[in-house]
Amino acid sequence: MPGRVRVHVAARAVNPADLGTRAGDFAAMTPDLTFPAVLGWDFAGTLLDDAAASADVAPDGVLAAGTRVAGFVPWFGEAAGAGSYAEVIVVDPAWVTPVPDGVSDAEASVLAMNALTGAHAIDLLASLAGDLDGSTVLVTGASGPVGAAAVRDAVGRGARVLAVGSADDDAFVAGLGAEVLPRTDAAGIAAAARAVVPDGVDGVFNAGLASHELLDAVRDGGTFVSATRGFMPEPARGITVDGVHVEPDAPRLARLLRDAADGTLPARVAEELPLADAADAHRRLAKGGLRGKLVLVS
Numbered sequence: 001m002p003g004r005v006r007v008h009v010a011a012r013a014v015n016p017a018d019l020g021t022r023a024g025d026f027a028a029m030t031p032d033l034t035f036p037a038v039l040g041w042d043f044a045g046t047l048l049d050d051a052a053a054s055a056d057v058a059p060d061g062v063l064a065a066g067t068r069v070a071g072f073v074p075w076f077g078e079a080a081g082a083g084s085y086a087e088v089i090v091v092d093p094a095w096v097t098p099v100p101d102g103v104s105d106a107e108a109s110v111l112a113m114n115a116l117t118g119a120h121a122i123d124l125l126a127s128l129a130g131d132l133d134g135s136t137v138l139v140t141g142a143s144g145p146v147g148a149a150a151v152r153d154a155v156g157r158g159a160r161v162l163a164v165g166s167a168d169d170d171a172f173v174a175g176l177g178a179e180v181l182p183r184t185d186a187a188g189i190a191a192a193a194r195a196v197v198p199d200g201v202d203g204v205f206n207a208g209l210a211s212h213e214l215l216d217a218v219r220d221g222g223t224f225v226s227a228t229r230g231f232m233p234e235p236a237r238g239i240t241v242d243g244v245h246v247e248p249d250a251p252r253l254a255r256l257l258r259d260a261a262d263g264t265l266p267a268r269v270a271e272e273l274p275l276a277d278a279a280d281a282h283r284r285l286a287k288g289g290l291r292g293k294l295v296l297v298s
Contacts, residue, residue: 004090006048007069011105011272012084013042013114014281014294021075022282029230030080039278040084040296042112044070044105051093056251058098069096070108070257071248072116085278087298095248100261106295107267108257110145114293115256115265117246118149121205121225126157128240129203129223133158136201138193138217141208142178143169145293146227148266149256150205151176162196164189164208169291172266190216206231215239268292 141147143165155177163178200219212233229243259265270292
């Protein structure tokens with residue numbers, strides 16, 4: 001296919017979006033989808049063709065066939081139905097970036113879309129609210145790869161970060177530089193945030209998709225960013241509300257993968273399962289209680 005390259009996929013993360021897509025929850029976002037359709041967003045594997053690349057991804061402008069790469073397919077966009085639950089996929093070269101030594105294929109697949117979503121969320125929060133240095137930001141879902149990347153990025157920008165993660169993950173979340181709030185419902189999280197910051201936090205990134213009562217944590221005139229535009233509260237009290245729409249960003253992903261190789265960005269893999277066990281992986285994800293992502297390997 002002109003302008004496309006092939007990737008032999010070694011690993012693909014299993015995401016809640018895969019379960020929701022299979023269940024028809026996102027049908028409105030893919031009105032032209034035809035079947036059979038292949039699920040899967042993130043991937044890591046090996047290039048089968050030379051791929052043109054920007055200078056900040058490959059200094060000589062080319063990623064050679066045989067290079068280990070990672071990326072994600074925009075399933076709710078031009079790649080609808082042509083996901084990464086396949087042995088070989090055809091992708092835009094702009095979607096891929098090299099995987100550094102020290103990062104496994106499974107780890108790279110965990111970060112490909114998820115960490116990029118968290119990073120883009122903090123970009124969006126900063127673009128709406130201004131400089132985050134000295135501000136207070138609340139992040140839900142902080143123990144997952146989306147929320148963890150967001151916490152790390154917000155802390156790096158000088159924000160005071162309050163965060164809520166999964167049960168028994170307080171030490172992990174604190175290790176990202178956040179102050180840990182009790183894990184409870186959205187109203188309880190908002191109340192806990194107000195107990196720490198009585199006037200309300202400056203911004204929220206709702207990576208965990210807590211219910212809309214979480215808006216109560218935000219100060220008047222603050223900012224609220226959701227992990228998806230399909231789940232956002234109605235604006236109130238002058239609060240700006242928006243959602244992340246992540247797009248492939250090879251240069252940014254390259255930096256995130258280098259951070260993972262340096263040990264400054266976690267990539268938690270719960271378990272690697274054969275691609276043929278995708279149905280079982282979906283059942284396990286739906287059941288919950290995982291620490292890290294399930295990754296389908298081949």
